[in-house]
Amino acid sequence: MVTSIPSISLLLGAFFVAAIVIAFVKKVNIGVLGLAFAVLLGLLTDLKWKDLPGAFPTTVVLTIFSVTLFFGFFAENGTIQYLANKFLWKFRNTPKLIPFAFYLLGILLAALGGCDMVVFTAAVAFPVGKSIGMKGQHVGVCAMLGSMAGSFLPWSLHGSTAKAIIETMNDGKWAHVANTISWGTFFSAFAIYLVIILIYYFVFKGHKLSGQAEMEEPAAATPIQKKSLVIILGAFFLIVVVPVLTKMIGGSFLTTINRFSSVAPVCIVGAVVNMLMNIGDDKAVLKKRIPWNTLAMLWGMGILLGLGATLGVNKYLGELAEHIPTGMVLVSFLLIAGGLSLFSSSLSVVYPLLLPIAGVVAPNLGLNPVAIMAAIIIGSATTAMSPLSTAGGLLLSSCPDEVYDNSMMFNNMFIMAVITMALLAVAGAVGMIGLWGTLHL
Template sequence: MMSMLVVAAIVVAVALGYKTRINIGLFAIAFAYLIGCFGMGLSPSEIIGMWPLKIFFVIFSVCLFYSFATVNGTLEKLAEHLIYQCRTVPQLLPFAVFFTATAISAMGAGYYTVLAFMAPITLLLCQRTGMSLITGGMAVNYGALSGANFVSSQSGIIFRGLMVNAGIPENEAFINAAGIFVSTLVIPLVVISGLVFMTGHGKAMKASAYLATAPTPLNREQKMTLWLTLLMMAIVLAAPIANIILPDNATVSFINAKMDIGLIASLFSVVALLLKLGDERKAMASVPWATLIMICGVGMLISVAIKAGTIDLLASWMGNSIPPIMVPVVFGVVAAFMSLFSSTLGVVTPALFPMVPAIASTLGLDPMILFIAIVVGSQATSISPFSSGGSLILGACPTEESRTSLFPQLLLRAAPLGFVAALIFNLLLTFVY
């Protein structure tokens, strides 16, 4: 009974957030308090203790440091330079857009930030080069998603934190997150390649000619920010990779044990401030507070669900009712459906990731397959005009005519194409493993 109540609370919180445009995390906190304290007899201190403090600290610290590159224009200038280099081969422009969005997002800008400044650039290029709106939209959207999934970027860090909270060891969580990144990098590349080389889009772009204005060079602050960002990424990645390669080396193990991306990012934020690379108030304002509240609020309600035995109950039902070979596919479909109405980071992964270890153990599956299936499925429909990604792309359209033309393309072509590609990938992943 209590398990069903918690599931209903999660659904109602998402529905209320979607309907009222109020942060889902706030509804989740309210339900966690009401159900936990008055339905399950937990103390208020226990409910407050369910706030995922480590995830909150890591996301805050990393986003604060990366926000300097956004505030001082480093990432936007870098995007202009990278796309400018592709001016002589317009037929490869979709790949340039994709990899530029991936690189900028992997450097910490995050999905929404990259879309905010790259979607207008991409749609303008569509007008000038003959690149179709759907190809450009998919390239920038899935590039931003893929980069954000990088192990040291915003989404990748959240995925790792959720896995560790679900009982996955740190090293395994790192490998699983790397698997998610590679998967979400490969799928869009295959889809974009099909659109460019197997349709008339590539020929149309090759025949076009457009003038590109050379961007101005990076200034002192932007150059220093870029090098500082690359240095932090190198430090964050070096220790866990070395530990995977040399698991029995005492020195490597010691150094890896002392590495924490949240603390490292905090240190680099201080360095950025001392070097005057950006305004502290603007950097603080750039931290995605709404996303933080949503992730942590839903995390509290999920913790109540775990306490009530809801997660174990759902895991047991899925383990007994669905053939093992179809579990990853089912996870992907459920995640894709949930993503139509809610956030991958704030709702879908916090709700589904805790179920993975129990189901994987029961069915003898590799947890990484299920984690990948969830993220791939969830992000497949992110380009729908009803989702945040699709709506940002529509908002970036330069004219009302292009917006009217793009809406049905995103809804009836891009979103179904992304979903089918994700479904095929999850099926192949299941059979390969």
């Protein structure tokens, strides 16, 4: 049996790399591979089978399921498309503002389900951008950065997943500050991406855009879409407003409601409301809108990497990471997260691997944990604009060849991903990441 922590760490690392390589080469689900390697690791370290499922919290998987189920109804019944068209219609006569409109639209739609909502942003952004003379990669980067920023909100896919992992890691040590880290990540990303958008705005001569955007006036919202908007506002009130009111006013009623005002329970109840009110076809939502492949990846790799905490590997790796020069810790985590995300999933690989290690390193070195964890979350998601990633692929799939040449777009978006990652590293080096939400434990 393998008993020494360094040996177990090497073994876990070998299984981790093997899972990524096999999944990348053979195009199979990395989660199934991860679960198989977790079984093998358990055998070699004398764990019992019952120790494996508990290595990764079910709340993380439940969060993704509930968020995508709830918001899937609105994608299915056309509410998301209605909001996209209605929003951009307001900017049709101000071409110089349209690049920023794409960024804000990406945030709005990603707030309603996650980064995958970029397909809806791109579907309306590419034709509109073409009509006013924007470069295809300029449209793509605005839509993509907006979608990523919106996905970091505490109730959206990336934000809620990272928050759920942070709440449960290191025996719940971070649970009381997970919300602060989540909001800090969003505001940091919003500001940094906006600066990057401004840089690209002048590089691509957005200030010289002219003419009127070619688009049809959106049709009025259907009764179903109007109901959907009310339900979305109700969920937003419960998730965002109720916690604030509880802190400001208090009282037993608000305190009781606040205990269930987190993302997963609100979205689960909201999904049932959607079903009962016939907001959308629940069978179609379950089949098309739930990312079953991602859930399988997250579950399997989460268990494999979760064994790192069970076996003491996370603490050991955290101690090793303390030898990185303090000034380089944040940028190192950011670049490692971005590099891993090129070949694997942020949700299923990068977050479960690096966030717990950061939870050890940050307090031991006296660093701001909001900044370190935000660097991991933002860094891993930023490379998602690469066409090799899921989100980047979705972006290109929404760009018709007759609008922008897809082969050129593939190359250009890959280059944009590399440049944006370099700009993000600079932002991290000058202290922009984690500026919102400073805390020390």
